[in-house]
Amino acid sequence: MNQxxxxxxxxxxxxxxxxxxxxxxxxxxxxxxxxxxxxxxAHQWTIEDLKERHSxxxxxxxQNIAEGYYRLGFIEAVFYQYAKLIYELWFNKVIEFxxxxxxxxxxxxQVHQIAEIYSTQHKRIKxxxxxxxxxxxxxxxxxxxxxxxxxxxxxxxxxxxxxxxLYAESIGKLRGxxxxxxxxxxxxxxxxxxxxSYEDNESVDRLKLNKxxxxxxxxxxxxxxxxxxx
Amino acid sequence: xxxxxxxxxxxxxxxxxxxSGFIVRYKRAKAKVSKRDPEHDYDLIIHNSxxxxxxxxxxxxxECKNWKDPVGYGEIAKFIHKLHSRKCRAGIIVAxxxxxxxxxxxxxxxxxxxxxxxxxxxxxxxxxxxxDRSINLSSLLRKKYEGIRFGLV
Numbered sequence: 001m002n003q004x005x006x007x008x009x010x011x012x013x014x015x016x017x018x019x020x021x022x023x024x025x026x027x028x029x030x031x032x033x034x035x036x037x038x039x040x041x042a043h044q045w046t047i048e049d050l051k052e053r054h055s056x057x058x059x060x061x062x063q064n065i066a067e068g069y070y071r072l073g074f075i076e077a078v079f080y081q082y083a084k085l086i087y088e089l090w091f092n093k094v095i096e097f098x099x100x101x102x103x104x105x106x107x108x109x110q111v112h113q114i115a116e117i118y119s120t121q122h123k124r125i126k127x128x129x130x131x132x133x134x135x136x137x138x139x140x141x142x143x144x145x146x147x148x149x150x151x152x153x154x155x156x157x158x159x160x161x162x163x164x165x166l167y168a169e170s171i172g173k174l175r176g177x178x179x180x181x182x183x184x185x186x187x188x189x190x191x192x193x194x195x196x197s198y199e200d201n202e203s204v205d206r207l208k209l210n211k212x213x214x215x216x217x218x219x220x221x222x223x224x225x226x227x228x229x230x
Numbered sequence: 231x232x233x234x235x236x237x238x239x240x241x242x243x244x245x246x247x248x249x250s251g252f253i254v255r256y257k258r259a260k261a262k263v264s265k266r267d268p269e270h271d272y273d274l275i276i277h278n279s280x281x282x283x284x285x286x287x288x289x290x291x292x293e294c295k296n297w298k299d300p301v302g303y304g305e306i307a308k309f310i311h312k313l314h315s316r317k318c319r320a321g322i323i324v325a326x327x328x329x330x331x332x333x334x335x336x337x338x339x340x341x342x343x344x345x346x347x348x349x350x351x352x353x354x355x356x357x358x359x360x361x362d363r364s365i366n367l368s369s370l371l372r373k374k375y376e377g378i379r380f381g382l383v
Binding site: 162200201202203204206208211212213214219223226 | 234245247250280
């Protein structure tokens with residue numbers, strides 16, 4: 001695949017509706033994946049190619065392909081897998097670029113989308129780590145993490161607000177060491193019990209813990225009463 | 231009974247019941263060697279079927295101490311004896327003021343080294359962190375278990 005063919009394929013992949021409705025076009029999306037992947041893998045990319053964009057942008061080589069396949073995942077699950085491979089490659093290319101140029105690039109889209117794909121595949125343990133990585137990316141770049149998608153995703157899985165606030169504070173300390181790779185931050189934070197693993201988080205029943213909290217409040221009230229009577 | 235000691239047992243029951251795979255089977259139970267002579271009191275007996283805590287064994291004993299002072303050697307030794315005689319691999323002391331030598335209790339370390347019994351201590355600071363959700367209960371138990379098992383301070 002050459003540059004022109006890649007550009008044509010990227011453009012073709014944006015027309016999701018036509019591909020969904022036409023088996024021949026779906027076959028093309030399948031069959032050309034490996035060539036597209038090889039093309040993306042083989043090239044040296046500039047920062048403009050690697051940066052995430054909030055709307056369609058011609059130079060966003062990885063994002064255009066990944067999002068094209070991701071949209072097709074709604075009709076055939078294998079396209080989610082293709083999208084994930086491209087998001088992973090994009091992530092790795094950014095890591096290489098950062099290390100080579102000592103310059104940070106935001107990677108929230110890649111890790112968040114990988115988490116989403118793992119979720120659709122019911123691989124919740126893996127998704128958990130990638131949502132935590134997406135959260136770390138937002139914190140490192142000084143974004144309002146309370147408004148972030150990763151924050152909502154983690155809260156929807158019952159990770160407490162207090163735990164996320166403490167995690168955000170700890171990321172500030174790790175920033176200097178692991179500013180380039182949020183997956184390292186997740187590993188260190190789990191290792192140090194700053195955040196629970198997926199299994200630990202799932203193992204606690206919040207409603208039952210609320211019951212414990214009620215009894216604890218009774219106990220502390222009782223103690224106050226006893227100390228006043230002494 | 232509604233004193234602060236029994237409330238701590240009620241609290242501990244609710245706390246451990248919130249963990250998937252933990253079921254508090256007995257509260258304030260007594261074991262007897264004869265009709266008259268009680269051998270042990272058990273504050274809580276937990277049946278453990280949690281896969282993530284299978285190293286704790288099938289039954290976990292819990293001792294609750296709502297004392298103003300840290301729990302001393304004598305009480306710890308009695309609890310270890312209960313664990314030993316009931317063939318339990320793990321026990322939990324919920325002590326609002328903790329135990330003596332909190333950071334590195336040689337009795338608790340020796341109990342694991344010699345008998346493979348892990349005694350985990352949960353104090354008031356831990357309880358507050360669990361209830362305000364700044365630490366996960368499972369994570370806390372594992373952290374403390376690793377501390378005892380591998381001698382980490």
